[in-house]
Amino acid sequence: MNWYVVYTKPKWEKKVAEKLTQAGVECYCPLITQIKQWSDRKKKVEVPLFNSYVFVQLEEIDRNTVFQVPGVVRYLFWLGKPAIVRDEEISIIKKSLSDSNVTDISITAMRVGDRIKLDSGAFTNQNAIVQEVSNTHYILVLESLGCVLKIKYK
Numbered sequence: 001m002n003w004y005v006v007y008t009k010p011k012w013e014k015k016v017a018e019k020l021t022q023a024g025v026e027c028y029c030p031l032i033t034q035i036k037q038w039s040d041r042k043k044k045v046e047v048p049l050f051n052s053y054v055f056v057q058l059e060e061i062d063r064n065t066v067f068q069v070p071g072v073v074r075y076l077f078w079l080g081k082p083a084i085v086r087d088e089e090i091s092i093i094k095k096s097l098s099d100s101n102v103t104d105i106s107i108t109a110m111r112v113g114d115r116i117k118l119d120s121g122a123f124t125n126q127n128a129i130v131q132e133v134s135n136t137h138y139i140l141v142l143e144s145l146g147c148v149l150k151i152k153y154k
Helices: 013-022 060-068 087-098
Strands: 002-008 026-028 031-037 042-048 053-058 072-075 115-117 127-133 137-142 147-152
Touching: 002 013, 002 060, 002 087, 013 026, 013 042, 013 053, 026 087, 053 060, 060 072
Parallel strands: none
Antiparallel strands: 002 053, 002 072, 026 053, 031 042, 115 127, 127 137, 137 147
């Protein structure tokens, strides 16, 4: 069975995961604890790691069963097919979130103009500016080396 990514209505991730579990669908909604502050108090709140995404594990022929649950919008697609997440990737997410040394996690997409530091590959520890983001690649400007780097991804 494959893991697929279900796109939900905003702020419905936990409700969708609960309803899918009740319907007998294996699902995973990674949660992190954050401290939220209101005008009169602070409170620890569990929020989804990925906004509007829930992972579901089911057979290809059973994929449409998720649409019986309120809050499910569609599947996430990659190159015209439903995106499949490998078991190892789900395991890595679970392991990372269960690690007691991890205190603060946030996920943000790269945007044009962002300044980043490369942490792997031939250009490790080089600072770069994101010049372009597309469905297939990033274009980064490495000012210190005077070059442009195009990174393709699958």
